[in-house]
Amino acid sequence: MSHADDRPYWDAKLETQSRQDWDRLKLALLKQHLAHAYARSPYYRSAFDAAKAHPDQINTLDDIRRFPFIDKRVLRDRQFAVPPFGDLTAVPERDIVYISASSGSTGVPTASPFTARDFDDWIDYEARQFWSSGMRPHDRYAHSLNMSLFIGGPCVLGAQKLGALSIHAGTLPSERLLGILKQFQATVIWTTPSYAWYLGETAVKEGYDLRKDLSVKRIFVAGEPGGSIPETRTRIEDLWGAAVYDYYGLSDIFGSCAGMCEEKDGLHWAEDHILIEVLDQVTGLPVKPGERGEMVLTTLKKSARPMVRFRTGDIVSYNPAPCKCGRTALRLDGIHGRLDDMLIIKGVNLFPSDVEAVARQDHELTGEYRLIVDRVNHLDRLTVEVEKVRGYNGHDHDLAHRFVRKLKSVTGVSADVIVLPPDTLPRATHKAKRVEDRRTGVWG
Numbered sequence: 001m002s003h004a005d006d007r008p009y010w011d012a013k014l015e016t017q018s019r020q021d022w023d024r025l026k027l028a029l030l031k032q033h034l035a036h037a038y039a040r041s042p043y044y045r046s047a048f049d050a051a052k053a054h055p056d057q058i059n060t061l062d063d064i065r066r067f068p069f070i071d072k073r074v075l076r077d078r079q080f081a082v083p084p085f086g087d088l089t090a091v092p093e094r095d096i097v098y099i100s101a102s103s104g105s106t107g108v109p110t111a112s113p114f115t116a117r118d119f120d121d122w123i124d125y126e127a128r129q130f131w132s133s134g135m136r137p138h139d140r141y142a143h144s145l146n147m148s149l150f151i152g153g154p155c156v157l158g159a160q161k162l163g164a165l166s167i168h169a170g171t172l173p174s175e176r177l178l179g180i181l182k183q184f185q186a187t188v189i190w191t192t193p194s195y196a197w198y199l200g201e202t203a204v205k206e207g208y209d210l211r212k213d214l215s216v217k218r219i220f221v222a223g224e225p226g227g228s229i230p231e232t233r234t235r236i237e238d239l240w241g242a243a244v245y246d247y248y249g250l251s252d253i254f255g256s257c258a259g260m261c262e263e264k265d266g267l268h269w270a271e272d273h274i275l276i277e278v279l280d281q282v283t284g285l286p287v288k289p290g291e292r293g294e295m296v297l298t299t300l301k302k303s304a305r306p307m308v309r310f311r312t313g314d315i316v317s318y319n320p321a322p323c324k325c326g327r328t329a330l331r332l333d334g335i336h337g338r339l340d341d342m343l344i345i346k347g348v349n350l351f352p353s354d355v356e357a358v359a360r361q362d363h364e365l366t367g368e369y370r371l372i373v374d375r376v377n378h379l380d381r382l383t384v385e386v387e388k389v390r391g392y393n394g395h396d397h398d399l400a401h402r403f404v405r406k407l408k409s410v411t412g413v414s415a416d417v418i419v420l421p422p423d424t425l426p427r428a429t430h431k432a433k434r435v436e437d438r439r440t441g442v443w444g
C-alpha cells in the first residue's frame with residue numbers, strides 16, 4: 001500500500017465508517033474470536049464452561065458480559081501451570097513468531113505471544129495510528145523506548161511501514177540521545193512524558209536551543225497519565241516547541257491500543273482489534289460516556305493468545321462522539337491512573353494525575369511534585385512537595401496557599417504543601433515515582 005503524504009487517513013474506509021458499521025464489524029470479529037478461544041485454548045474452554053457461557057450466545061456486543069473476567073494473576077498463574085506461555089494460548093508453539101513480556105511489579109514477566117499474522121496486524125495498526133498523529137514518510141523518527149522484551153520496541157516497525165526513516169535509538173543516556181536527535185535532525189520521537197520533560201530540561205542545561213538546534217516537531221508519549229493531562233502536555237510542548245500526542249499501550253496485548261490524532265482531543269481506540277468495556281468499580285456495570293471506570297479489554301483478532309475480558313486496573317473515561325478529524329473510532333478522554341496508584345485520602349479517591357494537573361498549571365512552579373501520605377491521630381494526611389521556579393522572588397507561602405486552594409477546588413482533598421527550591425525533587429528518567437505512602441496496613 002502506498003500513501004501520498006497529503007492523504008488524511010491510512011485506511012479511510014475503516015477509520016471513517018459509521019458507528020453502526022463499527023459495531024457490526026466488532027460483533028462479527030467477536031463471535032469468531034470467542035469461537036477460536038473456546039475451540040483452541042484449554043483454559044478458555046473450561047472457564048467458559050464453568051461460567052455456562054458459550055460463543056454461540058453472542059448476539060449483541062453486550063453479550064460479552066456473560067463471559068468471565070481474567071486478570072494479571074490469571075495470566076501469571078496459568079503461565080506457571082503450563083510453561084512457557086500458559087494455556088490461554090490458542091495456537092501451537094510452531095505458529096508463534098514473537099513474544100513480548102510485561103514487567104509487572106512482582107518479578108516474573110508474563111509473555112504475550114504473537115503469530116506472524118498477529119504481528120503484521122499490530123505493525124499495520126501502529127502505522128495507522130502514527131499516520132493519524134501526523135507522521136508522514138518524509139519524517140525521521142527516533143524510537144526512544146526500551147527495545148528489549150517490552151512491548152514498545154517493535155512499534156518502530158510501524159513507522160518504517162509508514163515510510164518514515166526510523167532510527168532505533170532505544171533507551172540511551174540523555175546526552176547521547178540528544179546527540180543523535182541533533183545529528184540526524186529527527187522530527188518525531190516517542191518516550192514517556194516524564195522523560196520528555198527530563199530530556200528537554202537536560203538539553204537546555206547542556207546549552208541546546210530546542211527550537212534551533214533540533215528539529216523535533218512531534219513527541220509521542222506513553223506509559224504514564226501525563227500525556228492526557230492538558231497542563232503537562234502544554235508544558236512539554238512549550239519547552240520543546242513541539243506537539244505532544246498521548247498513546248496508550250498494554251504489554252499483555254499490543255504496543256499501542258489507542259493514540260491521539262492531530263486534534264489531540266482524546267485517544268482513538270483500536271476498535272477493530274480490541275473491544276473495550278468501561279465498568280463501574282462497585283457495580284460492575286458499564287459507565288456512561290465521560291464517567292470514570294475500570295477498563296476491561298477483549299481482543300478481537302490476536303489469535304496466539306486471545307484475551308477475553310481482561311481487567312486492566314486502568315481507570316479511564318471515554319467519548320463515542322465523532323472527532324473533528326473525521327475518524328469515528330471512540331476515544332478515551334484519558335487514562336486517569338491505575339487502581340493500584342489510587343490513593344484514598346479521608347475517603348476521597350485521588351489519583352496522582354489529579355495533583356499533577358494542578359502542579360503543572362502554575363507557572364511559578366517547576367511542575368515536579370511528590371505526594372507523601374501518612375496518618376496522624378488516625379487521620380490520613382496528604383503532603384504535597386512542589387518546587388518553585390528559578391528566579392521566583394515572591395513568598396513561598398503565597399505559592400503554597402494558591403496550590404492548596406486550587407487542589408481543594410479540583411479534587412476536594414485538603415493537603416499540606418511544602419514549597420522547595422528548584423531542582424530539589426528527584427528527576428524521573430523513565431517512569432516517575434511520585435507517591436510515598438507511609439500509612440501501614442492500609443491495603444491489608
Ligand SMILES: [Zn+2]
Binds near residue numbers: 263323
Ligand atoms: Zn480524531
